[in-house]
Amino acid sequence: MRIEQTDLADVLLLVPQPFRDDRGLFTRTFDADEFDAHCGVPGAAAAFVQDSQSRSARGVVRGMHGRSGRGEAKLVRCAHGAVHDVLVDIRPDSPTFGRQQAFRLDDEDFRHLYVPPGFLHGFQALTATADVCYRIDRPHDPGEDLGVAYDDPELGIDWPQPVTVVSARDRAAGDWARLLGALGVPGAR
Secondary structure, X not given: OEEEEOOOXXXXXXXXXOEEEOOEEEOOOOOHHHXXXXXXXXXXXXXXXXXXXXXXXXXXXXXXXXXXXXXXXXXXXXXXXXXXXXXXXXXXXXXXXXXXXXXXXXXXXXXXXXXXXXXXXXXXXXXXXXXEEEEEOOOOOHHHEEEEOOOOOOOOOOOOOOOOOOOHHHHOOEOHHHHXXXXXXXXXX
């Protein structure tokens, strides 16, 4: 597995090296020793405590979600189909605060993301169905949910397909300015 830096501070792109033959393929989607060595933190991979999976139809958008408090680190990959995955840095002290980056995650090259605490995350399903797997470093606490509407003009996320379905929760999510105020960013309302 190759591990690459992204344009966002501390976000890593994990790139498995599939072995393909006439049977199909085999790939290692995660290697704790390689992850720990790259991060320079022995045992960092052992912090992941919960796995979840979602299935979405083409055009569905899930996001933009984050966590308050200590935040939540996660590994995100698309096990079936393809998604347009978007991250936004919401760490006020980060050199990439407020910036976003999009990634195509799919079941062909198996790239996946390490997302440290302090990011909004969302995706759009690009195929008839898309299964996204999440491995997170602490149990989910709904009381720490943060969100910004997927279509907030301040974020200006360019979703590649028409948006077909969004949850009521995501439609009701606040805007970027309100999130900045909740994070205590100076000058935010």
